[in-house]
Amino acid sequence: MSRTAPDAHSLPPEEVVSFHDADTGASGVIVLHSTALGPAAGGCRAWHYASDRAATVDALRLAEGMALKNALADLPFGGGKAVIRLPQGDFDRAALFRAFGRTVRELKGRYVTAEDVGTSVEDMGMVARETHHVAGLPASGGRPGGDPSPWTALGVAQAMQVAVRHRLGAELSDVTVAVQGLGHVGYALCELLHEMGARLIVAEPRSEVAARAADRFGAMVMSSRALLSARIDVLAPCALGAVLDAETVAGLRASVVCGAANNQLASEDMADRLAERDILYAPDFLVNAGGIINVAGEYLGWRAPDVRKRVQGIALRMEETLARAARDGATPHHAARAIAQDRIAHAPRQAVAA
Ligand code: NAD
Secondary structure (H helix, E strand, O other), X not given: OEEEOOOOOOOOOOEEEEEEEOOOOEEEEEEEEEOOOOOEEOOEEXXXXXXXXXXXXXXXXXXXXXHHHHHHOOOOOEEEEEEEEOOOOOOOHHHHHHHHHHHHHHOOOOEEEOEOOOOOHHHHHHHHOOOOOEOOOOOOOOOOOOOOHHHHHHHHHHHHHHHHXXXXXXXXXXXXXXXXXXXXXXXXXXXXXHHOOOEEEEEOOOHHHHHHHHHHHOOEEOOHHHHOOOOOOEEEEOOOOOOEOHHHHHHOOOOEXXXXXXXXXXXXXXHHHHHHOOOEEOOHXXXXXXXXXXXXXXXXXXXXXXHHHHHHHHHHHHHHHHHHHHHHOOOHHHHHHHHHHHHHHOOOOOOOOO
8 A cells, every 4th residue: 555645636635545456456546535524435446447546536526525525415425436457367366355355454544435336335345354344235234234325316316306496496297207217316316207197207227227217108209319308397316427528518408417426427517508598507416415425324324214314314405405595696506515615615624433
């Protein structure tokens, strides 16, 4: 493990720890963006990055997003993220995640890991053999745990309801929602929205999954590109980051954007472009906090009803954010950022449990 001075970033991280596993050839970084509110918590992403630099840039962005998300969700956690650059060809996956677990252990509780894109409950099981600073393990005995996606979907649905009332004066049962990506979160979101009476349009490259959504929810299926310029009320990005760039924002015909994908804005100024077009953008790091709330509950020993109550609190935070945006003449994205940064800046310094 080696520690390097971080690159310049919009808000500099406290520490960047590099990880290298000589046996599998895997490399990566753990970014501790902030520990002001508690241990830096955020999942571990494993991907075939083109370079170490690409992996580090992704980790820096994601760790900052986690710091904002955890602060806004009022969790006793700072923000962090691990990114592993997977080796090409065959490798011993269990050994890799045990090596990663040993690096997490060396941080003595300053970083808490969990699943993210490209990692699974099984991978976290390997990490747990080396350190107890890990969540996302199978749920047991009424305790939170396992796949956090249904909680993420619940938080997005709650925030969407607030956004639709605010922008359109309507209920979810009155509107058409287009869901981009029917993975763990997107499909669960469709289930909730269908129960709430929304009309659904979906885009998903796995055609059998799209067909299942058409069958179960009466959803109309479109290509992802067509969905981004369709006449809809709400767009719910639940696949990729950076989906809201100059071109897609110019072509959007939705009144609200509210979805689970991390880092939906290709650049910060897209928040202003959306506002100029009178599109209410619900900040991703506010609305998609359900998963990390569940992870926090697992790590801190809460019970499932406590997790549900906190996830439902996302609706309240969405209302607070809209009120602050109106007060400050800011976009909801910038208002949410300001609320989170205030919390981090005014946090009492505290010791992180080892
Ligand atoms: P996932 O990998 O299960 O699902 C992503 C889905 O998007 C897949 O079904 C994939 O086929 C589809 N997809 C890929 N490219 C697409 C395209 N161009 N158009 C439409 N669909 C496309 O991931 P997930 O766990 O459901 O997470 C979705 C997003 O939400 C990610 O950005 C993730 O970082 C974010 N997120 C997830 C959680 C969680 O609890 N899982 C929490 C917070 C944020």
